[in-house]
Amino acid sequence: MLPSVRARLRQSFQRHCAELPVPNYKRYIDSIEQILSLPGLDQVVYMVCDNLNYQILYASDSTNLFGFATNGEASPGPADVARYHSLLTTDHADYSFLADSWHLSLHDRLPQEQRVNSQAVHCGMKFSRPDGRTGRLLAVSHFVEPDANNLPRIVLVIMQDVAHLIKGDHYWMRATFGEQNERVFCYLSHQREALEIDILSVREKEVLRCLHKGKDSKEIAQQLGITVETVQKHRRNMLARTGARDTTALLQLAIWCSLL
Numbered sequence: 219m220l221p222s223v224r225a226r227l228r229q230s231f232q233r234h235c236a237e238l239p240v241p242n243y244k245r246y247i248d249s250i251e252q253i254l255s256l257p258g259l260d261q262v263v264y265m266v267c268d269n270l271n272y273q274i275l276y277a278s279d280s281t282n283l284f285g286f287a288t289n290g291e292a293s294p295g296p297a298d299v300a301r302y303h304s305l306l307t308t309d310h311a312d313y314s315f316l317a318d319s320w321h322l323s324l325h326d327r328l329p330q331e332q333r334v335n336s337q338a339v340h341c342g343m344k345f346s347r348p349d350g351r352t353g354r355l356l357a358v359s360h361f362v363e364p365d366a367n368n369l370p371r372i373v374l375v376i377m378q379d380v381a382h383l384i385k386g387d388h389y390w391m392r393a394t395f396g397e398q399n400e401r402v403f404c405y406l407s408h409q410r411e412a413l414e415i416d417i418l419s420v421r422e423k424e425v426l427r428c429l430h431k432g433k434d435s436k437e438i439a440q441q442l443g444i445t446v447e448t449v450q451k452h453r454r455n456m457l458a459r460t461g462a463r464d465t466t467a468l469l470q471l472a473i474w475c476s477l478l
Contacts, residue, residue: 243266243268243275243276243363243372246266246276246362246372246374247266247276261282261283261378261379262278262283262376262377262378263277263278263279263280263283263284263376263377263378264276264277264278264374264375264376264377265277265278265373265374265375265377266372266373266374266375267299267372267373267374267375268371268372269361269369269370269371269372269373270371272299273299274299275372281348282348283347283353283377283378283379284302284305284345284347284348285347285348286301286302305345305346306343306344306345307344307345307346307352309344309387310343310344310345310389310407313340313343313389313407316405316407317340317391320391320393320405320412321338321393323412324393324395324403325369328395328401330367330368331368332395332396332400332401333364333367333368333369333370333395334364334368334395334396334397335394335395335396335397335399336361336370336393336394336395337358337359337360337361337393337394337399337476338357338358338359338361338391338392338393338394339356339357339358339359339391339392339393339474339475339476340355340356340357340359340389340390340391341354341355341356341357341380341384341389341390341391341392341460341461341471341475342354342355342356342380342384342386342388342389342390342407342461343355343357343389344389347379351381352381353379353381354379354380354381354383354384355377355378355379355380356377356378356379356380356471356474356475357375357376357377358375358376358377358474358475359373359374359375359376360373360374361373362374380471380474382463382467383462383463383467383470383471384461384462384463384467385461385462385463386408386458386460386461386462387408387461388406388407388408388409388461389407389461390404390405390406390407390417390459390460390461391404391405392404392405392416392417392475394476401414402414402415402416403415404416404417406459417459417460417477418456418459418460418472418477421442421452422452422455422456423477423478424442425438425442425449425452425453425456426456426468426469426472426477426478427478428441428442429453429465429468429469430469430472430478435449435450435453453465453468456468460472
């Protein structure tokens, strides 16, 4: 992203965000390091970011995923954030600008009392891995430490490569707000649409829950009172919208993205 564009986004956020010192984010790091010490998580990267100053305050080791030997606390500033964005492939290079501007617009339009319990999922962004392969990034973010205007100061981000689950060329974003997640927004890159709807409909989620229980199309149709053809149509629509490779991949993404 052009530095001037990034600067404008940062200035826009600063106009809305109360001027407060950086919260004590170190309490999050202890639990992070305990989780990442578990086996099988060497391909997962966890970050703690300062939303106001656009800085990475903490990053777990990202050598395997991104090729950066970062591990621990740091205050590298926007330049270090740009290093991660530089890994995006050409066809997804617009992601960083669209993601930041989209989230900023959502906080702008929401009343203060609904800017709570905010979470976001960004899925399918193409990036270059250290071994030369193209990865597909899944980033799950939790926004914490709200200021006086209920704007999040700290963002906790978990990232991993889900290329084995994705076959579509697009990426998508989903954001939820409110104590009961009552405000839901999504963005689909191939449609260039930002909508106040969920990426999956209520009926599609019902089908998804049945699939998660191991039911086949006929059993789902009987339970929901719809035809087998309708069940299959819902399944195809969910695969197309999420970019999932197959039903098994769809279920795994749904679990990680809190769609189940």
